[in-house]
Amino acid sequence: LRQRLPAQVTAAKSFTYTGLDGRKVPVLVGDGVLDRFIDAADAEHDRILGVSGRPSVTTDLGTYQSNVAARMLDGDDSTYFWSDGAPAAGDGITVDLGRVRDIGTVTLAMGKPGSTEDYLHQGVLEFSADGRSWQQLTAISGEPDVTATAPAGTRARYVRARATAGQDNWLVVREFSVPTDDGAxxxxxxxxxxxxxxxxxxxxxxxxxxxxxxxxxxxxxxxxxxxxxxxxxxxxxxxxxxxxxxxxxxxxxxxxxxxxxxxxxxxxxxxxxxxxxxxxxxxxxxxxxxxxxxxxxxxxxx
The missing domain is CATH 2.60.120.260 (Galactose-binding domain-like)
Structure with missing residues (x-):
């Protein structure tokens, strides 16, 4: 049943109708609800199998419409997470790698066309092995796209982007990429x-x-x-x-x-x-x- 899921999800996303302007519009049923259910079912099945390497992401922020947090990890720069409000100091997003792993270059791509100011204006990228003790990887200041390379030998389970000051703009994250150096x-x-x-x-x-x-x-x-x-x-x-x-x-x-x-x-x-x-x-x-x-x-x- 698990192996049949990807094809079924692809089929479900393939249906469209023609809008009044002649463009193809995707048919959405339970948008943002079924997505989360499938992700949760996959995660539970992973736990039963003993799989612990699939990254997941969480956030302190609410979600605007169907732009859920999982879209930060889907490898598609055209999709995105979109918060439903402005981050306050301390708010952030956290990638869980599933286990402690060697990490390399971290990339955080924020903002989107039409919402170019929706990014963390002041913040930090941090990493942690246990989710309690954090070390700074780099500062975030006035740039929507952030890249930082961890020192050789850096091991972490969690990587997060955290706001260090409040702001007026909401937050869009297109991709939060944390490649790992183990598992070659x-x-x-x-x-x-x-x-x-x-x-x-x-x-x-x-x-x-x-x-x-x-x-x-x-x-x-x-x-x-x-x-x-x-x-x-x-x-x-x-x-x-x-x-x-x-x-x-x-x-x-x-x-x-x-x-x-x-x-x-x-x-x-x-x-x-x-x-x-x-x-x-x-x-x-x-x-x-x-x-x-x-x-x-x-x-x-x-």
Missing amino acids: VAGGPPAATGSSLRAAFDGDPGTVYRAARAPEAGETLELGIGAARAVPSVTVLQPSGSKGRADIQLRGTDGTWRTVGTLDGPYTRVGTAGRTADAVRLAWHTGSAAPQIADVVVGGQG
Whole structure:
């Protein structure tokens, strides 16, 4: 059922009618309500599966019409969050990365055509590992687009933009991007057009890595998990009907890969007895069909 959701959402958004001016107008049913329900259902299902890597966003501010906070993270610069009032000192928006991760360059894109002054005029970008102790990344002052690169080795679960003074204008945020440096994906087979290797390890079971071809002998898909740590389990999610076959392996502190299980069906969970590892990989079996991986969930990341 979860795997059927993206296509159903796309279909629901495809309906239009012709307005009196001849333009196509989207049909909206429960706009801003169904969106939030689907996001909440996905988040609860992620929790059940053990997925903790999909970012979410919250805000102290109310929402104007259907311009919900989730639109800050949708990767689409033409959509946006729009508050229903002006921020006061202390108000802000917070991205939760799901777990403590290495962060890189943070981008906050605010304002929009017709509302060019709707941005945080005075504020700060901050990060935190626990949501209680915060460190400043950069100041926000008089610019709608803010970019800041965290020092090498910076680890955080939360990144927030906080107003340090009240203002008259409301707030529009087109995108709040917090790329992470952990979770690197390498190997193959190469992804088919419209897919990516990254989709196999992005914390979102709704995205799928679809290989362009069957794996060659000795080919592997390697997923970095940052500094070596105890790994209690590995779960691999495949789309229904996927025929990919592989050994599930962990790389220990001595650099040796050890097989801990075998990929089998749409849901494979392997207990790994808390082995210490810094990477996991799928070593494809000879004769396996072109792989499709919805997500690899490494236990103990929360």
